Amino acid sequence: MTNGRKYWSRLRPDSVFNRIAWALVAGIVLVQVIGNSIWVDQIRQEVVKDTEENTRNLADALSTTLRYISKMPANYRAIMLEQLREAGGSRFYIAQNTQQIEIQSLPDSILSDLVITLIKKRLNQEWAPQNSKVILASPTDLKVKPNSYLLDLPAYIVSQHIILSPKPAPLLVVQIEVQHGVWIYMAALMPDPFFLDKYQPLTTDHIFLQMLTVITILILLFFVVRWITHPMQRLSIAAEKFGRGEPHSPIDTAGTLEYTRTAHAFNEMEQRIQRYMEDRERLFISISHDLRTPITRLRLRTGMLDDEQLAEEFDEDLEELELMVNGALQTVRDTNIHENHRDVDINKLLSRLIEPLQKSGRDIHFQPQSIPPVTARPLALKRALTNLLDNALHYGDKVEIATRVDPGELTIEIRDHGPGIKGNTDHLFQPYTRLPHGQSKNQQGLGLGLNIAQQLIHSHGGELSLRNHPQGGLLVEIRLPIQ
Numbered sequence: 001m002t003n004g005r006k007y008w009s010r011l012r013p014d015s016v017f018n019r020i021a022w023a024l025v026a027g028i029v030l031v032q033v034i035g036n037s038i039w040v041d042q043i044r045q046e047v048v049k050d051t052e053e054n055t056r057n058l059a060d061a062l063s064t065t066l067r068y069i070s071k072m073p074a075n076y077r078a079i080m081l082e083q084l085r086e087a088g089g090s091r092f093y094i095a096q097n098t099q100q101i102e103i104q105s106l107p108d109s110i111l112s113d114l115v116i117t118l119i120k121k122r123l124n125q126e127w128a129p130q131n132s133k134v135i136l137a138s139p140t141d142l143k144v145k146p147n148s149y150l151l152d153l154p155a156y157i158v159s160q161h162i163i164l165s166p167k168p169a170p171l172l173v174v175q176i177e178v179q180h181g182v183w184i185y186m187a188a189l190m191p192d193p194f195f196l197d198k199y200q201p202l203t204t205d206h207i208f209l210q211m212l213t214v215i216t217i218l219i220l221l222f223f224v225v226r227w228i229t230h231p232m233q234r235l236s237i238a239a240e241k242f243g244r245g246e247p248h249s250p251i252d253t254a255g256t257l258e259y260t261r262t263a264h265a266f267n268e269m270e271q272r273i274q275r276y277m278e279d280r281e282r283l284f285i286s287i288s289h290d291l292r293t294p295i296t297r298l299r300l301r302t303g304m305l306d307d308e309q310l311a312e313e314f315d316e317d318l319e320e321l322e323l324m325v326n327g328a329l330q331t332v333r334d335t336n337i338h339e340n341h342r343d344v345d346i347n348k349l350l351s352r353l354i355e356p357l358q359k360s361g362r363d364i365h366f367q368p369q370s371i372p373p374v375t376a377r378p379l380a381l382k383r384a385l386t387n388l389l390d391n392a393l394h395y396g397d398k399v400e401i402a403t404r405v406d407p408g409e410l411t412i413e414i415r416d417h418g419p420g421i422k423g424n425t426d427h428l429f430q431p432y433t434r435l436p437h438g439q440s441k442n443q444q445g446l447g448l449g450l451n452i453a454q455q456l457i458h459s460h461g462g463e464l465s466l467r468n469h470p471q472g473g474l475l476v477e478i479r480l481p482i483q
Helices: 002-011 016-070 074-087 110-127 155-161 204-244 257-303 308-335 346-359 378-395 436-441 449-459
Strands: 093-097 132-137 143-145 171-179 182-189 342-344 363-366 374-376 398-406 409-416 463-468 474-481
Touching (some): 016 171, 016 182, 016 204, 074 155, 093 143, 093 155, 110 171, 155 182, 257 308, 342 378, 346 363, 346 378, 346 398, 346 409, 378 398, 378 409, 378 449
Parallel strands (some): 363 398
Antiparallel strands (some): 093 182, 171 182, 342 374, 409 474, 463 474
16 A cells, blocks of 8 residues: 555656646547547448448349249249259348248347348338347357258358358348248348447447557656656756755756756855854854954953943943854854765664663653654754753753654654743744743753754755644644655
């Protein structure tokens, strides 16, 4: 079941390739269905028209032959019919019986019903109200006498009136009582012996050729669509790598005109953003470094003031300013960890983080589950998880960690047993944001832990969210993409 879902998820019309493929397949199938329906309808109309014409001609010949036989002297009729069969002078096999012969008819169909209706209508014009029986029957088990079959007759008679190869052709059989106790038995091939088969033109061979054509077209379209969408896939992979901070070479710009323009624009955008990030990092470092010197000079001058209250106020302002400078430096340093991506075992990483905390007496519970590795920057992910665990331990004495695998992502849940949060939690991700009960437990904090953790998780293409647990405490949820 899991493999089936995974296979179907690859066929869902989410990507450009799948959408184009589904549209082409649906279009080809629709055209084939409509085209074949129109073609079959035209063929059937022609077959019905030809069958009507052939049946009327056969009915006229049948009526003329019956009229001729009925006028034969009764004493000579049997002899003349025998001579007629031997000479092969009629398209009909003709016999005379004293009763109606029970014959197994072919299954009803539109054409067989049409033929029988037209023959009966023509006979009734001249022979009503005599008893009559009109059917289509197979020659292989066709009775001509109460205890005799057509195939039992001499071969020269059989060869004149039936077709057995490549397959048996149906026979029109008419029995009519021309006189009391005298039944004329007549059997003949239709002008088109295999007319019943033509009403179903979609034969196995035809369907096979249609399927072969469709499959060939779909294979060609697959390569064409792949050829068109493959550059877009390269662009998507490059964008994902760039979003996660993974190093990669500039994407190839060879392709269609639209793709070439998009690829050039993406490469230029990536270079501009990279320069901006580097300039931003240098700017923060330069400003922080340059501010340290005047802050130090101001501290020295503050110490030389005679007014102690004024000196204390200046000292508090300088401490706040120095705290902001240190926070800016920490933010840049912690969110710009340059390292390569590789597969990370989350179970092993979490176990290493909580092991020293458990040994120091902290109440942390974690039960590893069977989960796939995550492609990430190990130090950056470790820094984000460390910040989140530190916050959980500061706000609650007990911490529970759980992991689960959802479609396309790995979820890590960190729950503390603290007081939770009232109201909206979005403001907690802002720098220098601290709650009152957090300040009372950790006065040295800067309020940057959640902001740094969020930036690091976002750099991996993941999401970080907070919400109150139904049973109390705060629940931190980390969602990381997995392949």
